Amino acid sequence: MKALIKKEIREHKWMIITGTIITVLYSFVTALLRAKTIMGCVTDTIAKNPNLTLSQLSQIEKSSELMIYFSKTFFSSVFINSFPIVLIIAIALGVSVISYEEKNNTFEYLLTRPVNNAKILASKFTAGIIAISLMVLTPVLLYPAGMRCIVKTFISKRVVSIIGTSKIDPASAIAFIKGNIKAFPVSLSALLYASVPYILGFSIIFAFALLGGILLRKHSSFLKASIAIIVYVVWAILWAYAFGTPGANGKFATGLIKLPINSTLRKFGFNVLFLNSNYYNLHHIPLLPTIFGIIALVGLFFISHFVIVHRDKI
């Protein structure tokens, strides 16, 4: 099984490496843009209240308004902005894990080894989930570092100039802001909690694409690519409209497509699986969506296994 997973990752290493590099770069560029906004938020607060003291600024921070803003911009930056890239790669990876084997006749090689078909499929699923985790977690973990680096280099001067107009001692204000940035945005565990549903969401897409890849294994790459694009567009519509997009003041815009179960899904945070960024949870892994995601993955695994076993009839 380990050898099979290693083989899968090796087979698609360029796709995974490219995906990870793009998402990381995207994350850094986003960090650059967001850092300015966040620092702008702090400095605006100070500019609006020239008599603000450091303890009052601290109170604002503690009232979590700032942290909510930090967290929201952070997750929406990383997840939403890197979402199209990870999605495209998840679909491409899912389709190609079987079609690559078919193209090289190696699927027959695998199926004639003394190993269960289920194990072969499980190794493909595992490799896909590892690749997706890499693409999601790498930028998530690097984002704060990028943000810190940018703040240190570019923003400090601007903060000093604005803070200079307030009553706060500039040195302590900068220390405070830097401290905030250092602690920014949340702990590692919170980052991972927030990432799990996204990884599951992308994994479900990967599993769908894998199933499609088995069903369409004998068809042309053009047809496969066309279907992959359709899947992408449908998913994007669902994401953008059915579940609503974040509006002003943290409220959700109404989706164009009103699914009757929409509000229930939202209530339990299910739409996080549909890669809607507004239901991240920094305190624990959302239980119901995670269970739902795992059940969906297991279901897709069994359907794919059935298709492989009966592939000459399908």
Add this chain to the structure above:
Amino acid sequence: MENSIIELREVKKNFGVFPALKEVSFSVPQGSITGFVGRNGAGKTTTIRTVMGLMNYEGSVKVKGKEVREGYALLREGIGYMPETFSLYPYFSCKEMIKFNGKFFGKIDYNRAKEYAEIFELDLNKKIKFLSKGLKQALSFIIAVSTNPEILILDEPVSGMDPIARNNFLKILSEQCGKNGTTIFYSSHILEDLEKIADRIVIIHKGKILLEGELDNLKENYKRIAVVFKDAINKKDIERIEGIKRVEEDGNGFLIIAKRNPKNVLEQLNKLNPLSMDTYDMNLNDIFKEIVGGKDESTN
């Protein structure tokens, strides 16, 4: 057959409305080298893929006494399989491919693989994508034998090999069967090769088994007889003799193909007062053509 290691009984397989296998039944005895022969599209690869558990089927396919569709993955532990098409990962080096294959079987005789690679002049450090067709086939073969299998199933294994590589291949195959008692089930169009090593032959044609038996018996039964008579003899009189497959007028005489009990055929022909009568052995190629029929432009 009691000591059969592979046994097919009334196996049917359809591709849509096209019947690829029509009640195929034959067996492969343990320790034998069984040649599996047929024309293009006869059903050889379909049969082999069925035995390897790659296809659903009707009827019964048993390997080592167990039905293929039930828990077959475990049975494959003792099977070395070399498919007709290359099934190798192009980005692996030959060494990596052999070792990767060994991980499925839990055992691998790497020294033997190295020894065979030297025979085939195959550089094990070379990437598979840079190998020629013949070397890819040689590597496929090395992979199949390096796990020391109980059964070796080969589907058109030498189509890309040069004559020297083919000879080496046959030598290794004979060794494998002789020293290790490996059962070999070998499908090929190159009947001269099969004739050198096979002890049994199964002939398939249009999804049906036409013949199954010992190669020696087959060659014993099939004889070409050239006969010239003093008197005019009617062709139909000869055709009536039991055991004759085909009679052809040849100048002043007849060319006769006996398919069964050639001694009896000769005795019967003697009764017709022949002027001369010569008997020739037939090679597997000729026997195959006689059994399967069909046009062969090269003999015209």
